[in-house]
Amino acid sequence: MAIRIAIAGASGRMGRMLVEATLAAADCQLHAALVRPGSDSLGQDAAAFLGKDCGVAIGADLKALEGADVLIDFTRPEGTLAHLAACRAYGVNMIIGTTGFGDEESAAIHAAAGDIAIVHAYNMSAGVNLLVKLLEIAGKALNVGYDVEVIEMHHRMKVDAPSGTALMLGETVAEAQGRTLKDAAVYAREGITGARESGTIGFATLRGGDVIGDHTVIFAGLGERIEISHKASNRTIYAQGSLRAAHFLADKTSGFYDMQDVLGLR
């Protein structure tokens, strides 16, 4: 039977990619397309932006979740938390791609995974999740004598910084080196900063144009520099990863997972 997929933020950059990917997948069915109350796209056909009619109208009533297998959510933290409550009420699994959560919001997502199955990942692409594995190795091998810096660049419309992916990559290195990102992170430098403190992980955030998502982790030593990079050139990588996650969740009713679980990289 086809997986019945509901999509939140259906008129957003990622929402549209997800609508297109779901309609193109033979083993998936678009169950509902959701936006915020008052959104311009309310009532339109979910495939109207493709010049097509798929028979699913964009709505704002979360009752539309009833009967869905999974909700894919790429919205904003406050939207995701509202959707989380509705998914819990209707027994619908959830794939969360939204970034920018605070600690309490992340804890609420973990808690909900006692009742529904959730894949929560700051980057759904296979490439970035492979990068995580490479960084586990590099972080351990280059633990002493190398300064770690994380650089990311995204489009001008992105609202959170550093990106969720940059934080995840920084956290991966910190953990590989027996530290926590909370203790190691330096998010800004300005003025007379003094020499770089050993053991810190620096972040640099660039924003501009239509850059989909570039991430580089630098290990800078004396006499050499190792750079591990990923550059996205199309948002389909995130949509395809999300559909893989939907298949992964098909036989699950509870539990918290990430893309390392989905891709078998754990």
Ligand SMILES: NC(=O)C1=CN([C@@H]2O[C@H](COP(=O)(O)OP(=O)(O)OC[C@H]3O[C@@H](n4cnc5c(N)ncnc54)[C@H](OP(=O)(O)O)[C@@H]3O)[C@@H](O)[C@H]2O)C=CC1
């Ligand atoms: N994990 C991953 O692989 C990826 C994650 N992302 C993340 O996904 C999120 C969305 O990115 P993107 O698609 O570029 O953003 P957009 O701004 O293009 O789209 C966001 C969508 O969410 C809707 N929305 C905003 N606030 C709420 C709310 N409170 N309740 C319900 N819906 C809401 C918007 O509706 P409206 O149009 O009415 O404002 C819009 O449809 C970001 O957090 C981004 O970082 C992005 C790409 C990959």
Ligand SMILES: O=C(O)C1=N[C@H](C(=O)O)C[C@H](O)C1
């Ligand atoms: O907002 C985006 O566009 C992206 N957000 C995610 C993040 O914050 O890491 C993933 C990807 O880099 C694109």
